[in-house]
Amino acid sequence: MPTIKSSYLGNLRTQMKHLQSGTEVITDAPIDNNGKGEAFSxxxxxxxxxxxxxxxxxxxxxxxxxxxxxxxxxxxxxxxxxxxxxxxxxxxxxxxxxxxxxxxxxxxxxxxxxxxxxxxxxxxxxxxxxxxxx
Structure with missing residues (x-):
């Protein structure tokens, strides 16, 4: 059984969901690598x-x-x-x-x-x- 389910949201952003707890994390590419730096890279x-x-x-x-x-x-x-x-x-x-x-x-x-x-x-x-x- 998977631990994490993830999806690509576009614009170099991802969303990950920890399946056991339901906790979600968003990542964003950093500013120095074409991203917005609005979340953890x-x-x-x-x-x-x-x-x-x-x-x-x-x-x-x-x-x-x-x-x-x-x-x-x-x-x-x-x-x-x-x-x-x-x-x-x-x-x-x-x-x-x-x-x-x-x-x-x-x-x-x-x-x-x-x-x-x-x-x-x-x-x-x-x-x-x-x-x-x-």
């Missing part, structure tokens, strides 16, 4: 997926160990390579002002982030820069 979603996957796996580890991760935020920067056009680097920067002082736990969370399924699925040539501000 497909490559934006790849970059966003990396950060979200990292936090999801960190959250699984944290919950298992009884740790709450409220207050954790992150920013994702996507760097494109012009020729051939592809993602050259994804920078994920985490901020957590009220992080626990348990260095062993923090290292466990960092290791979890770096080994999330999306991180492991991306091409090894795609540079993943991860900055932990905690």
């Amino acid at each position: 497909p490559t934006d979603l790849v970059a966003a997926a990396l950060g979200s996957c990292m936090v999801t796996i960190m959250g699984i580890v944290a919950e298992r160990d009884g740790l709450q991760m409220e207050g954790l935020t992150w920013e994702v920067t996507k760097v494109m390579n012009p020729h051939p056009r592809k993602i050259a680097e994804i920078i994920v920067e985490f901020h957590w002002e009220n992080a626990p002082e348990d260095e062993k736990m923090l290292q466990k969370l960092k290791n979890a982030a770096k080994t999330c399924p999306v991180a492991l699925s991306l091409d090894p040539e795609l540079k993943q820069t991860v900055i932990f501000n905690f």
Whole structure:
């Protein structure tokens, strides 16, 4: 059974529907690639997926160990390579002002982030820069 059903809406825009939840996502080509830039581009979603996957796996580890991760935020920067056009680097920067002082736990969370399924699925040539501000 499919996970996602998608359609092309024209003008370099797509619509995707997650079949289990009914959640919909629209993509638009970026301005620098003939689009309007009015929604996430497909490559934006790849970059966003990396950060979200990292936090999801960190959250699984944290919950298992009884740790709450409220207050954790992150920013994702996507760097494109012009020729051939592809993602050259994804920078994920985490901020957590009220992080626990348990260095062993923090290292466990960092290791979890770096080994999330999306991180492991991306091409090894795609540079993943991860900055932990905690």
